[in-house]
């Protein structure tokens with residue numbers, strides 16, 4: 001196997017999805033599996049579909065197209081509010097899109113009429129995190145205007161928290177969203193079938209809160225793929241943390257001093273590094289760098305420290321765990337590392353336990369991918 005590569009354990013991802021479905025189902029909440037951090041990779045997304053997830057969300061229309069072409073069978077939602085310029089593709093490929101701007105909804109409406117389709121939209125409401133969202137006092141006006149547009153149908157409300165500002169999903173803001181759904185339905189005579197309360201940061205709210213609310217959907221990415229909730233990055237009981245591992249290969253391993261020789265200035269990225277004299281150490285270099293992965297998000301799975309990195313190299317102190325040229329080093333990853341390494345064209349993929357594909361899907365097609 002050529003290095004570097006991502007080792008992707010499909011049965012662990014499948015397990016995680018199954019456990020999360022059961023946990024949320026007990027509270028009447030359905031999961032939309034968020035596939036952006038795996039770029040909609042069909043074998044991975046099929047593993048979560050096989051676990052029972054029927055709704056998939058992605059921030060990029062290209063990833064949705066990729067899944068559709070590979071015959072992944074699910075309801076597809078575009079979870080980043082679309083650009084006006086992609087309205088045509090959104091109507092063609094996404095079953096639902098999240099929206100906050102009337103001018104974009106107008107483009108979706110035009111595209112839907114042209115394609116003789118009804119495009120479902122879910123309106124995102126600003127509940128405090130200050131990323132995407134319609135201000136609450138503008139929600140009524142937005143619904144009223146959108147109801148006049150043909151070809152689009154409002155099917156729900158949603159919110160996104162804990163992304164830009166770290167605002168916690170709580171009983172307070174979730175109940176507030178529920179009340180907005182109730183009042184909007186009454187005032188405009190509509191049915192809001194989906195109330196989407198948030199992402200992997202909603203886990204604590206779910207566990208601690210047993211009052212009934214209108215929230216009947218959450219969108220989960222990190223919890224499924226990395227086994228963590230995202231408010232404090234706690235391990236969710238019973239979930240695998242090691243479903244995806246990054247593997248790199250040692251290309252140099254030598255005992256060298258810990259202090260550089262000569263006068264120092266800036267490094268390749270404009271930082272002025274500071275060194276501590278720890279005497280001589282075994283320094284091993286792996287062929288993996290900033291161009292492949294967000295290095296601060298990596299943790300070596302065996303006893304060694306990351307000393308630094310450049311575009312194409314990560315330098316490790318492997319004194320406690322001597323490595324030779326050709327050895328492989330395994331890293332666990334945070335979300336940013338997963339997202340970046342999945343996106344790098346230099347990082348391969350190795351799938352294990354591939355028996356987790358849905359019986360109905362035409363898997364032969366997915367094998368053409370990559």
Ligand SMILES: *Cc1c(COP(=O)(O)O)cnc(C)c1O
Pocket residue numbers: 034036059079080160198199200201219220221222223230
């Ligand atoms: C990325 C994203 C999610 C999923 O977030 P996780 O932390 O991976 O669960 C949910 N909703 C929206 C709008 C997103 O952009």
